[in-house]
Amino acid sequence: MAEKMTGAEMVIQALADQGVEHIFGYPGGAALPIYDAMFQQDQVQHILVRHEQGATHMAEGYARSTGKPGVVLVTSGPGATNAVTGLTDALMDSIPLVCITAQVPTTLIGTDGFQECDTVGITRSCTKHNYLVKNVNDLPRVLHEAFHIATTGRPGPVVIDIPKDIQFAVGEYYKPEIETLRHASYRPQVDGDLKAIEAAVDLMLKAERPIFYTGGGVINAGPEASENLRELAELTGFPVTSTLMGLGAFPASDPQWMGMLGMHGTYEANMAMHDCDVMINIGARFDDRITGRIDAFSPNSRKIHVDIDPSSINKIIRVDVPIVGDCNRVLEEMIRIWRSKTNQPRTEAIAPWWKQVEKWRAVGSLNFKNSDTVIKPQWAIQRLYEATKKQSKEVYITTEVGQHQMWAAQHFHFDKPNHWMTSGGLGTMGYGLPAAVGVQVAHPDALVIDIAGEASVQMTMQELSTAVQYRLPIKIFILNNERMGMVRQWQDLLHGSRYAHSYSESLPDFVKLAEAYGGKGIRCENPAELDAAIAEMLDYDGPVLFDVIVEKDENCLPMIPSGKPHNEIILPDTANLGSIIDEKGRALV
Amino acid sequence: MNAHLQPTGSAYFLTQETQQTERHTLSVLVDNEPGILARVVGLFSARGYNIESLTVSETEHGRRLSRITVVVIATPKTLVQIKLQLERLVPVHRVHDLTAEGNYVERELALIKVKGTGDHRAETLRLAEAFRAHIIDATVESFVFEVTGKPDKIDSFIALMSPLGLVEVVRTGLAAIGRGAEGM
Numbered sequence: 001m002a003e004k005m006t007g008a009e010m011v012i013q014a015l016a017d018q019g020v021e022h023i024f025g026y027p028g029g030a031a032l033p034i035y036d037a038m039f040q041q042d043q044v045q046h047i048l049v050r051h052e053q054g055a056t057h058m059a060e061g062y063a064r065s066t067g068k069p070g071v072v073l074v075t076s077g078p079g080a081t082n083a084v085t086g087l088t089d090a091l092m093d094s095i096p097l098v099c100i101t102a103q104v105p106t107t108l109i110g111t112d113g114f115q116e117c118d119t120v121g122i123t124r125s126c127t128k129h130n131y132l133v134k135n136v137n138d139l140p141r142v143l144h145e146a147f148h149i150a151t152t153g154r155p156g157p158v159v160i161d162i163p164k165d166i167q168f169a170v171g172e173y174y175k176p177e178i179e180t181l182r183h184a185s186y187r188p189q190v191d192g193d194l195k196a197i198e199a200a201v202d203l204m205l206k207a208e209r210p211i212f213y214t215g216g217g218v219i220n221a222g223p224e225a226s227e228n229l230r231e232l233a234e235l236t237g238f239p240v241t242s243t244l245m246g247l248g249a250f251p252a253s254d255p256q257w258m259g260m261l262g263m264h265g266t267y268e269a270n271m272a273m274h275d276c277d278v279m280i281n282i283g284a285r286f287d288d289r290i291t292g293r294i295d296a297f298s299p300n301s302r303k304i305h306v307d308i309d310p311s312s313i314n315k316i317i318r319v320d321v322p323i324v325g326d327c328n329r330v331l332e333e334m335i336r337i338w339r340s341k342t343n344q345p346r347t348e349a350i351a352p353w354w355k356q357v358e359k360w361r362a363v364g365s366l367n368f369k370n371s372d373t374v375i376k377p378q379w380a381i382q383r384l385y386e387a388t389k390k391q392s393k394e395v396y397i398t399t400e401v402g403q404h405q406m407w408a409a410q411h412f413h414f415d416k417p418n419h420w421m422t423s424g425g426l427g428t429m430g431y432g433l434p435a436a437v438g439v440q441v442a443h444p445d446a447l448v449i450d451i452a453g454e455a456s457v458q459m460t461m462q463e464l465s466t467a468v469q470y471r472l473p474i475k476i477f478i479l480n481n482e483r484m485g486m487v488r489q490w491q492d493l494l495h496g497s498r499y500a501h502s503y504s505e506s507l508p509d510f511v512k513l514a515e516a517y518g519g520k521g522i523r524c525e526n527p528a529e530l531d532a533a534i535a536e537m538l539d540y541d542g543p544v545l546f547d548v549i550v551e552k553d554e555n556c557l558p559m560i561p562s563g564k565p566h567n568e569i570i571l572p573d574t575a576n577l578g579s580i581i582d583e584k585g586r587a588l589v
Numbered sequence: 590m591n592a593h594l595q596p597t598g599s600a601y602f603l604t605q606e607t608q609q610t611e612r613h614t615l616s617v618l619v620d621n622e623p624g625i626l627a628r629v630v631g632l633f634s635a636r637g638y639n640i641e642s643l644t645v646s647e648t649e650h651g652r653r654l655s656r657i658t659v660v661v662i663a664t665p666k667t668l669v670q671i672k673l674q675l676e677r678l679v680p681v682h683r684v685h686d687l688t689a690e691g692n693y694v695e696r697e698l699a700l701i702k703v704k705g706t707g708d709h710r711a712e713t714l715r716l717a718e719a720f721r722a723h724i725i726d727a728t729v730e731s732f733v734f735e736v737t738g739k740p741d742k743i744d745s746f747i748a749l750m751s752p753l754g755l756v757e758v759v760r761t762g763l764a765a766i767g768r769g770a771e772g773m
């Protein structure tokens with residue numbers, strides 16, 4: 001049943017038909033018809049941001065904490081270019097976004113019109129797909145197809161560029177059947193090949209030194225996938241590690257949990273990856289922060305890789321059993337097949353392996369020297385974690401990028417999926433504050449905390465104003481070391497401690513800044529006062545900017561330096577970082 | 590190690606590519622919509638794959654489908670990646686590695702302008718006949734030939750014309766199709 005309406009009205013109608021409740025956006029000349037249509041309805045609530053990059057990260061936080069797509073609306077030209085960072089971030093981390101960009105009228109396209117830019121050209125390589133709509137009658141199909149593409153297969157961002165005259169034009173709106181959308185060229189494979197899954201279970205049944213290496217794909221496959229991962233881990237008795245993106249899919253409180261792996265992962269996780277005989281990769285992609293030096297990566301293991309994106313398989317590491325499919329479906333099949341073959345975990349056969357794992361664990365790779373004169377950043381996170389455990393609310397953590405991000409991943413522990421939001425693939429400073437706003441919009445009663453660095457947080461600081469406007473009580477927990485700590489650490493490691501532009505000078509007074517925005521500011525530099533200050537932050541019903549003054553030159557360890565294999569990880573008691581990396585390693589990122 | 594991963598300059602790609610590169614012809618069936626060629630070409634440049642030749646045209650007007658024939662030089666491992674990365678593009682229906690599948694025919698067309706008088710002109714015509722090149726334009730001092738064939742046949746014809754007064758060449762790039770009754 002088609003209905004006559006304008007293109008702008010179609011946008012709103014399609015959002016409503018898709019069940020979208022919130023969109024994050026910023027108006028401008030070319031987007032005004034859509035804003036006008038929005039003004040005249042109340043199905044979709046618009047959150048006005050302060051910078052379009054903020055809108056994209058909010059939508060990412062919203063998406064990652066709900067499993068639903070995040071929706072963004074921006075104007076042409078600078079509105080669209082400001083959204084590019086968040087689109088790229090969403091592409092790298094497989095986050096479903098639909099971003100509507102307004103465009104100059106079709107007659108002006110190509111004339112260097114005011115606020116014209118080649119949005120589809122600019123965003124082609126940072127979206128899963130994009131559209132320029134030149135006929136209003138294409139709009140209903142494109143709008144719904146965009147949601148379909150963003151949310152299915154390997155999720156990602158989709159841009160729809162809509163010229164102003166198309167927003168004004170009148171056409172027939174209809175809601176297309178999913179089966180009529182792109183069925184010929186876009187058919188993600190969700191069911192894994194049964195033979196391959198059987199081969200995988202056979203390998204697992206014979207394993208003596210197995211490990212589950214899980215990633216963001218488990219989270220993207222929905223909460224059932226996390227349930228199934230827990231079940232399979234219990235059935236098999238195998239240890240489980242996860243990438244940064246996968247934290248929470250497996251409970252950190254479980255004895256089979258090994259901690260995060262990779263460049264700043266635990267000793268036990270990285271050693272077990274190196275020495276295992278069967279590696280079961282579920283929804284991770286052998287990223288370079290994980291593999292370390294490729295030719296020395298887990299040299300003696302048979303590798304199983306489950307991924308919904310066929311191009312992720314054998315891209316970097318050759319695997320023995322590739323399985324293309326949705327993590328949840330494949331996990332279900334693995335459980336079924338395992339059960340059909342045995343009802344015992346491999347407790348006895350892998351007992352020596354667990355013994356070895358426990359030895360590595362006993363090294364205590366996340367240990368640090370605490371202090372009673374200065375707040376250690378790791379300790380601050382531990383205290384924050386302890387305090388939030390006592391809260392009756394759901395707790396969601398977002399982060400910026402840098403040392404604080406890695407310390408958060410190491411010392412804040414997650415027992416549920418979708419509660420940890422961080423920029424993994426792109427490593428975008430400025431992600432955390434707006435992401436927290438997006439999470440809080442989706443979960444108004446939850447406790448949402450951005451664990452931040454003083455440098456990162458200034459990249460999207462202005463979204464504190466958004467939080468104040470919509471009464472979103474986000475907490476921004478700044479580990480203020482007056483350094484771009486991660487950069488400083490690399491300069492110590494690789495560049496003779498020449499700290500070129502890696503310290504934060506002329507820092508604002510964050511307490512006053514919070515107050516200027518209409519939020520609450522807290523500062524703490526005394527370890528003895530930290531718990532009380534955290535309690536004050538948690539008790540305050542409104543946005544808080546908490547400036548925690550921490551040890552300035554703490555290193556984030558353990559660390560696998562560039563160009564080194566997993567078993568050459570630097571542990572916390574290594575004194576001199578500067579002599580660890582050789583000439584060749586210095587050139588590496 | 591994949592050659593195409595090295596330009597990222599990332600930390601761990603220390604090992605050199607050990608596989609030999611090969612020349613493969615891929616046939617890509619795509620929706621004929623604006624920007625499709627930019628998507629394909631953009632993918633090749635973004636990921637550092639080399640395009641030797643690329644031919645594109647709409648082949649089924651009713652279904653708005655185009656066929657892209659692309660010749661690439663890459664290692665076997667990268668060739669697999671190229672196919673999978675192309676298939677990730679939403680408007681791409683299918684990708685066939687014709688070289689890997691083995692049973693196909695390929696042709697290219699070239700327009701070749703040669704200038705000359707007297708003996709050279711006679712020699713040019715004799716060679717053109719041997720290569721079954723058609724004359725599609727002639728003046729008293731020049732010819733334009735149309736030659737169709739495998740790329741190496743065209744290469745040899747151009748090489749022979751070169752001392753005889755070759756002016757310029759235009760080539761279409763390769764078109765390729767599987768043998769037998771089956772379609773893609």
Ligand SMILES: Cc1ncc(C[n+]2csc(CCOP(=O)(O)OP(=O)(O)O)c2C)c(N)n1
Pocket residue numbers: 400401402403404405427428429430452453454455456457479481483484485486487
């Ligand atoms: C947008 C952006 N620019 C630059 C970088 C490079 N970078 C990575 S970490 C970092 C320093 C972060 O400093 P801060 O936020 O204070 O965190 P810390 O490491 O001190 O905890 C920089 C500059 C980045 N990741 N993102």
Ligand SMILES: [Mg+2]
Pocket residue numbers: 402453454455479480481482483484485
């Ligand atoms: Mg800092």
